Amino acid sequence: MANEIDTVAYDVVDRIAWVRFNRPDKRNAMSPTLNRAMMEVLDDLEFRDDVGVLVLTGEGAAWTAGMDLKEYFRETESEGIKGVRKSQRESYGWWRRLRWYQKPTIAMVNGWCFGGGYGPLFACDLAFAADEAKFGLSEINWGILPGGGATKVAVELLPFRKAMYHALTGEPIDGRTAADWGLVNESLPLAALKGRVTEVAKVLLDKNPVALKATKDAVRRVGVMTYDEAEDYLVRAQEAANSFDNDGRKEGIRQFIDAKSYRPGLGAYDRHRQTR
């Protein structure tokens, strides 16, 4: 049996967990083995004190070439509905886990990103791509619809006409077009990608972690709520966050109003300093 963790690699450096799809020979296609390994790695990292931000990237030329057509589709289908549902649970399971992850997450799309790859792409809170990367809903090219949430991701992130064109033609777009369309935050040359992602991760590492988790959940949740529902949800969410970290918020106010040591409009308060 394959060593499951071999399909996913990771290191933690200066509070950033760099998690990598690690099947470069198969363009990091997501097999059931990889999906199980990824869930294990996410589990291991989620509540570690030495991890503040998680970056998901790929080894080699791909971010991920989507679902493994042989191992995820052909081989599980040969086991009937039981095999199909099991492999769906495993992949959708870690994407869902990532959507609601305790730490902020960044997709660093270094290369190919197809089909099922849109699940983890959307699951990450932020996304940065190499200009050289290629994104595509290639499902139509081999005869299925963009399932596993991929159609939903396209419709969430793209305007209707672009989502429809992208899904119906299966034409790949590069990183710059992906940024222009809003599929990722920014695109930049591959050689500069890791530097930029590290810079953004460091900005996040300076923020209050309780506020980060409350904020990322709020951004995902309020989209389907009416204004009044959202207003109510945000009141409750802030009160819940206060019960985990009331002092952080008070310290933030104190450093601005009393110590005058920073300006909240321009940056974060110093979480390692007590001015009381």
Ligand code: ACO
């Ligand atoms: N599933 C299974 N195997 C794959 C996949 C995949 N999604 N993608 C690549 N591979 C394998 C190839 O079969 C090949 O294996 P082999 O060396 O044992 O023959 C190896 O990875 C390298 O693939 P190449 O096609 O030779 O690599 P190349 O760099 O020329 O092309 C590209 C890369 C464009 C990503 C191409 O591999 C490709 O089109 N892959 C499929 C992309 C796709 O449509 N994915 C499915 C999306 S739909 C969904 O996820 C539900």
